Amino acid sequence: MSRTRLNPNLAKIHRSYTVEEIARLYGLHRNTVRSWLNGGGLVAIDGGRPVLVQGKVLRAFLDTRRTAAKRPCPTGSLYCFKCREPRAPALGMADFIVGKAGTGNLRAHCEVCGSTMHRRTRLEAVPVVLPGIAVRVVEAAPRIAEGTAPSLKCT
Numbered sequence: 455m456s457r458t459r460l461n462p463n464l465a466k467i468h469r470s471y472t473v474e475e476i477a478r479l480y481g482l483h484r485n486t487v488r489s490w491l492n493g494g495g496l497v498a499i500d501g502g503r504p505v506l507v508q509g510k511v512l513r514a515f516l517d518t519r520r521t522a523a524k525r526p527c528p529t530g531s532l533y534c535f536k537c538r539e540p541r542a543p544a545l546g547m548a549d550f551i552v553g554k555a556g557t558g559n560l561r562a563h564c565e566v567c568g569s570t571m572h573r574r575t576r577l578e579a580v581p582v583v584l585p586g587i588a589v590r591v592v593e594a595a596p597r598i599a600e601g602t603a604p605s606l607k608c609t
Contacts, residue, residue, distance in 0.1 A: 462516035470499065470506045490515070530584055532571035534564040541565055543587055550580055550591045558594075560584065 460480050465471065473491070477484045490496035491505065496515045499506045527533050531540040532548075543562030552558045560573040560583065575583050577591070 459520070460516050462513045462520065465509045465512045465516070467508075467510040467513060469509045471509060471512060472504050472506060476507065476512065527573065529582070530587065532560060532562055532573045532584075534567065534569060534571050536567050536569040537564060541571065543571070543584070544568065546586070547588050547590070548584055550577065550589050551594050552577065552591060553594060560589070562587075 464479055465476075471479070473484050473487045476482070476487045487496075491498055491507075495518070496507060497511055499508060525533070525540065527540040531542050533539075534541045541564045544565040545563075548560050548562035550558050550560055556577050557574065558577060560575055560580070562571050563569070564571055573583065580589050
């Protein structure tokens with residue numbers, strides 16, 4: 455099974471790759487690489503056999519695909535993994551769970567599906583990230599090891 459996010463830095467820029475080498479490097483099927491060559495935007499060195507792709511061209515192609523797949527959250531929204539879209543918090547409310555050094559997690563429910571959404575940010579940036587949203591600051595629950603009576607079942 456291939457990874458969903460391909461690391462462009464695996465390709466060396468001063469090396470040429472065959473279709474089989476690219477497929478092996480990224481854990482893909484050869485036909486996936488061939489479809490990239492036939493109409494997906496990946497360009498071979500020439501029309502000869504074996505088909506060779508320069509490493510810097512391969513890296514630029516994968517960088518372009520990665521940036522096109524990114525969906526940054528606009529102001530006033532958190533990313534809902536169930537909807538796969540940035541959504542506003544339900545009822546205009548969110549929680550900020552305080553972490554270390556002034557950072558923490560924003561937590562809210564999706565306005566469409568009701569699932570829990572999260573976003574990592576600094577406490578000072580909360581008014582910028584979620585303007586007009588009522589944000590309640592909550593202390594994080596203590597960890598088991600930090601409690602006064604840790605679990606006796608620990609090894």
